[in-house]
Amino acid sequence: MSIDGTSESAPVTGERTEDAHEGGFRTDMMISVDRGGPRYGEFIEKVREFMDRARAAFPSEELVDELIDELTVVNAKLAAVEINEWESPSGTRIDLPARGNITLPPYLVDKAGDDGVQARVTFTRFHLGGNNAAHGGFICTAFDDLLGMTSALATGKVTRTAYLTVNYRSITPLNTELTVSTSIVRLEGRKIFVAATMKDGERLCAEADGLFIALNPGQP
Numbered sequence: 001m002s003i004d005g006t007s008e009s010a011p012v013t014g015e016r017t018e019d020a021h022e023g024g025f026r027t028d029m030m031i032s033v034d035r036g037g038p039r040y041g042e043f044i045e046k047v048r049e050f051m052d053r054a055r056a057a058f059p060s061e062e063l064v065d066e067l068i069d070e071l072t073v074v075n076a077k078l079a080a081v082e083i084n085e086w087e088s089p090s091g092t093r094i095d096l097p098a099r100g101n102i103t104l105p106p107y108l109v110d111k112a113g114d115d116g117v118q119a120r121v122t123f124t125r126f127h128l129g130g131n132n133a134a135h136g137g138f139i140c141t142a143f144d145d146l147l148g149m150t151s152a153l154a155t156g157k158v159t160r161t162a163y164l165t166v167n168y169r170s171i172t173p174l175n176t177e178l179t180v181s182t183s184i185v186r187l188e189g190r191k192i193f194v195a196a197t198m199k200d201g202e203r204l205c206a207e208a209d210g211l212f213i214a215l216n217p218g219q220p
């Protein structure tokens with residue numbers, strides 16, 4: 001299924017296949033609810049748990065030796081099934097938190113329309129900036145992705161961020177479900193002006209405004 005729900009999801013073969021998309025960023029992002037199988041989401045949660053635990057651990061030298069050996073085996077298994085970005089389950093599984101993309105803080109979309117997106121995001125130990133608060137870069141990452149989604153849904157086009165301004169208004173806690181609301185400020189030709197807030201209950205943690213540009217065919 002594509003972003004407009006028209007085409008078919010491609011099978012994951014484990015082979016590198018170069019896609020015939022126009023430009024460097026495809027115009028019909030392939031989305032899927034089945035690539036990687038029914039337990040792919042569980043796999044992603046284990047990877048996220050690993051990221052949190054790696055960030056929090058103080059392992060002994062012996063344990064580091066053991067982990068290197070075990071991770072070497074796991075990495076070799078994953079290397080054997082590497083695939084291009086367009087057909088990978090990561091980033092395209094819209095049924096999973098943050099589309100199954102571990103690069104993004106895990107968010108759940110509650111509402112997505114052409115006027116904005118409502119989502120819940122939870123930062124964890126992996127996203128630690130300092131003193132139990134989220135790193136500002138991950139706050140930006142959440143805004144960038146959800147505003148990119150907002151722009152895409154409003155225009156039906158692939159967009160790229162021209163600018164993104166984030167104001168950090170109060171501490172953004174870890175392990176707390178935060179709400180993100182995005183909106184379209186205005187559309188001017190290819191320019192999509194957007195805004196967003198991130199809140200802990202009623203408390204404003206951060207807010208963003210951005211400009212996204214709808215890409216022309218063939219534009220990277």
Ligand SMILES: CCCCCCCC/C=C\CCCCCCCC(=O)SCCNC(=O)CCNC(=O)[C@H](O)C(C)(C)COP(=O)(O)OP(=O)(O)OC[C@H]1O[C@@H](n2cnc3c(N)ncnc32)[C@H](O)[C@@H]1OP(=O)(O)O
Nearest residue numbers: 003094109112144145148149152160161162163191211213
């Ligand atoms: C259950 C839910 C289901 C949902 C379904 C799933 C859907 C999911 C969909 C999607 C999710 C994915 C989300 C991903 C999000 C991530 C996005 C990123 O992080 S993108 C990477 C970072 N950004 C870049 O790398 C761009 C680098 N810059 C460029 O490529 C160009 O500069 C670009 C494209 C931004 C503009 O270049 P030009 O050549 O196309 O256009 P020019 O003519 O320069 O600008 C057009 C207009 O915009 C203004 N403009 C451009 N940049 C500006 C700026 N920084 N500030 C102010 N104005 C600017 C210009 O002045 C011009 O305005 P005038 O038409 O003359 O009025």
